[in-house]
Amino acid sequence: MNHTDPTDSETSDADRSSTDTLGMTRSDTTAKVKASIKKRYARERRFRLYGLIAILSSLSFLAILVFTITKNGLPAFKQTFIQLDVTLDAKTLGLGDEPDQAQLLKANYNGTIKKALLAQFPDVKKRKDKKALYKLISKGGQYDLQRQVMESPDLIGQSKTVWLPAGDDASGYLKGMVDVTIPEKKRRFKDNQIEWIESLKQDNRVAERFNWTFFERGDSREPEMAGIKGALFGSILTLMVTLILSFPIAVASAIYLEEFAPRNKWTDIIEVNINNLAAVPSIVFGLLGLAVFINFFQLPRSAPVVGGLVLSLMTLPTIIISSRAALKSVPPSIRDAALGLGASNLQVVFHHVLPLALPGILTGTIIGMAQALGETAPLLMIGMVAFIVDVPATITDPATVLPVQIFQWADLPEKGFVEKTSAAIMVLLAFLVAMNTFAVILRRKFERKW
Amino acid sequence: MTSNNSDASTNTDTSSASSVTSSLGPLDLEKGQGTKEQSIEEIVASLGDTVGKTRVDNPKMSATGVDVFYADKQAIFGVDLDIANNEVISMIGPSGCGKSTLLRCLNRMNDTIPICKVTGELTLDGEDIYGRDTDPVLLRARVGMVFQKPNPFPKSIYENVAYGPRLHGLSRNKSELDDIVITSLRKAGIFEEVKDRLDAPGTGLSGGQQQRLCIARTIACSPEVILMDEPCSALDPIATAKIEELINELSENYAIAIVTHSMQQAARVSQRTAYFHLGKLVEVGHTADIFTNPRHELTEKYITGRFG
Numbered sequence: 135m136n137h138t139d140p141t142d143s144e145t146s147d148a149d150r151s152s153t154d155t156l157g158m159t160r161s162d163t164t165a166k167v168k169a170s171i172k173k174r175y176a177r178e179r180r181f182r183l184y185g186l187i188a189i190l191s192s193l194s195f196l197a198i199l200v201f202t203i204t205k206n207g208l209p210a211f212k213q214t215f216i217q218l219d220v221t222l223d224a225k226t227l228g229l230g231d232e233p234d235q236a237q238l239l240k241a242n243y244n245g246t247i248k249k250a251l252l253a254q255f256p257d258v259k260k261r262k263d264k265k266a267l268y269k270l271i272s273k274g275g276q277y278d279l280q281r282q283v284m285e286s287p288d289l290i291g292q293s294k295t296v297w298l299p300a301g302d303d304a305s306g307y308l309k310g311m312v313d314v315t316i317p318e319k320k321r322r323f324k325d326n327q328i329e330w331i332e333s334l335k336q337d338n339r340v341a342e343r344f345n346w347t348f349f350e351r352g353d354s355r356e357p358e359m360a361g362i363k364g365a366l367f368g369s370i371l372t373l374m375v376t377l378i379l380s381f382p383i384a385v386a387s388a389i390y391l392e393e394f395a396p397r398n399k400w401t402d403i404i405e406v407n408i409n410n411l412a413a414v415p416s417i418v419f420g421l422l423g424l425a426v427f428i429n430f431f432q433l434p435r436s437a438p439v440v441g442g443l444v445l446s447l448m449t450l451p452t453i454i455i456s457s458r459a460a461l462k463s464v465p466p467s468i469r470d471a472a473l474g475l476g477a478s479n480l481q482v483v484f485h486h487v488l489p490l491a492l493p494g495i496l497t498g499t500i501i502g503m504a505q506a507l508g509e510t511a512p513l514l515m516i517g518m519v520a521f522i523v524d525v526p527a528t529i530t531d532p533a534t535v536l537p538v539q540i541f542q543w544a545d546l547p548e549k550g551f552v553e554k555t556s557a558a559i560m561v562l563l564a565f566l567v568a569m570n571t572f573a574v575i576l577r578r579k580f581e582r583k584w
Numbered sequence: 585m586t587s588n589n590s591d592a593s594t595n596t597d598t599s600s601a602s603s604v605t606s607s608l609g610p611l612d613l614e615k616g617q618g619t620k621e622q623s624i625e626e627i628v629a630s631l632g633d634t635v636g637k638t639r640v641d642n643p644k645m646s647a648t649g650v651d652v653f654y655a656d657k658q659a660i661f662g663v664d665l666d667i668a669n670n671e672v673i674s675m676i677g678p679s680g681c682g683k684s685t686l687l688r689c690l691n692r693m694n695d696t697i698p699i700c701k702v703t704g705e706l707t708l709d710g711e712d713i714y715g716r717d718t719d720p721v722l723l724r725a726r727v728g729m730v731f732q733k734p735n736p737f738p739k740s741i742y743e744n745v746a747y748g749p750r751l752h753g754l755s756r757n758k759s760e761l762d763d764i765v766i767t768s769l770r771k772a773g774i775f776e777e778v779k780d781r782l783d784a785p786g787t788g789l790s791g792g793q794q795q796r797l798c799i800a801r802t803i804a805c806s807p808e809v810i811l812m813d814e815p816c817s818a819l820d821p822i823a824t825a826k827i828e829e830l831i832n833e834l835s836e837n838y839a840i841a842i843v844t845h846s847m848q849q850a851a852r853v854s855q856r857t858a859y860f861h862l863g864k865l866v867e868v869g870h871t872a873d874i875f876t877n878p879r880h881e882l883t884e885k886y887i888t889g890r891f892g
Contacts, residue, residue: 476725
């Protein structure tokens with residue numbers, strides 16, 4: 135206690151003090167309050183400190199998470215290309231004089247690339263070395279070549295300089311992710327391959343470009359050809375189904391339960407069950423979806439429509455509960471005002487209560503949607519975990535979604551998928567941030583004071 | 585006349601006794617015992633028929649033997665009361681005496697409370713307002729209500745007033761609607777203050793202005809009766825004076841029932857006054873008579889500030 139002259143003030147207080155009903159002098163009270171006040175302030179300061187520590191630690195965890203993901207994921211947004219001089223002669227391609235589209239589709243572009251590689255490195259003779267050499271170019275390179283030839287068939291018979299995507303090991307080496315100090319036996323990318331790549335580099339035949347492939351293609355077994363577009367579209371389609379189904383149903387149920395339903399045993403049971411449903415593990419909804427939508431209703435497997443249905447079941451309770459809370463928080467005076475003017479119950483709800491509750495409802499919807507976006511378990515049960523190369527165009531096409539794609543890529547042994555996994559997480563987070571931003575904008579728009 | 589049935593009064597005896605006791609000061613209790621003056625409990629227990637004339641010659645609305653229950657608890661006991669045309673009737677009484685409940689019965693606002701049950705007869709121009717054929721929506725268009733707390737919609741001033749007429753299709757086009765809005769605002773004595781900012785939000789006005797906006801909103805539906813539930817309780821004296829002046833003007837065209845806790849206000853604005861106590865209508869009569877010459881003991885005690 136380091137009060138400034140406590141004795142002085144106390145005595146002077148005591149002089150002036152009068153006795154109150156409890157028989158305590160006023161100076162007694164002052165002294166007691168003074169004694170406790172320091173403790174109270176100290177307690178408050180301590181509490182604030184704890185709060186600050188809690189927030190700072192969670193922020194630092196978030197920062198570490200974002201940093202690691204970004205660090206791992208950024209290389210995936212770059213793609214390495216190798217320049218080759220390919221000779222598109224009909225013989226190597228295995229084509230006749232007048233090839234039609236079907237023949238062009240099946241032509242041996244791989245052979246052409248191999249020939250070009252051998253031409254680049256004429257010293258390579260052994261079968262094993264040749265195989266290693268071929269791995270420098272991605273297996274996806276032949277499809278690039280195929281597309282070019284099919285677009286302009288008069289290329290046949292000509293020589294052409296093309297940029298082809300590098301194989302995943304070569305790509306990893308070029309991005310600096312191969313540790314050359316490791317003994318050759320223990321690493322996938324061998325010394326002779328390094329030699330070839332370095333010589334290509336010196337000829338300026340190696341380039342790094344923005345990885346459009348990642349955003350333009352679906353899944354692939356080759357990490358350098360694998361893209362996120364399939365999963366992204368799968369997610370968008372699934373969420374669209376979820377939103378279209380769950381938003382109107384949930385809001386309508388919330389309005390009915392909150393504004394119209396009589397309060398009795400049955401509505402109580404419904405209320406309890408809605409609250410329970412919100413706590414049901416999501417995999418249970420997946421099993422339900424499998425049993426009901428796929429086995430009973432014979433809906434297609436792995437399709438966004440089923441995914442959307444299952445996720446709607448999961449999202450409904452969340453939206454219903456938050457919508458009811460939002461409706462409940464609309465001041466009763468507004469309802470009274472509208473009713474007093476002769477508005478019917480429905481008019482009261484749709485003219486006044488719903489517009490005022492909308493910001494809250496939208497918040498709940500976005501929380502539900504974000505949950506649905508990140509959900510994996512129920513989708514595994516309905517087959518959305520399948521390996522799907524094509525980008526889904528409709529809600530009945532087989533598809534996968536972002537979190538499932540992340541789960542799949544994280545499981546694959548190729549090193550190239552490590553960066554893809556992180557990049558996919560970045561895309562998922564970006565999607566989430568975009569969704570939340572949209573929600574905030576909508577909420578701002580509808581928010582009104584009363 | 586009043587159906588003051590015995591089992592209803594025994595029903596609330598215990599609760600009423602305690603609530604009255606708590607509202608009494610210690611001095612009153614000491615004085616009440618031993619002297620020949622009756623205690624409040626005794627008076628309440630012996631409450632009989634309403635003192636004074638409950639009926640008028642030209643009733644706009646009338647209540648006959650109205651009982652109101654909230655679940656098992658009875659809030660109003662056999663009330664008979666008329667509301668006359670072009671007259672202001674004020675309802676006074678201590679908190680929880682049922683005056684607001686009765687007011688809300690008059691335009692069926694109690695319908696929104698599921699546990700509320702109304703029995704007896706309530707009529708508007710002789711038609712039973714709780715009858716099978718009566719639509720509460722139509723009733724509320726005819727019997728407007730102004731609430732205790734100013735409750736403008738979070739919309740523009742114009743939209744606030746235009747809402748009712750639009751709802752009931754009272755105007756054929758925009759200019760007619762404009763006329764209704766301006767006339768209503770003018771009648772409510774707020775037009776001059778807001779004429780330049782009709783697009784501004786109604787919630788941005790001051791408390792007194794908001795309440796006058798709510799009155800404008802109510803009269804825009806051209807009701808026949810206006811019910812006011814403590815319309816000035818949230819307002820300062822200047823805003824209160826404006827509202828009271830407005831009530832005086834409106835009483836020329838409307839039947840008005842006003843619930844108030846301020847006896848001065850009741851004396852200033854109303855022609856008739858009804859005094860309620862614990863769900864019973866104790867006394868009703870001309871305002872001047874009630875305040876200068878109350879006939880019932882409870883009324884006298886209340887208006888002289890002995891309890892309440």
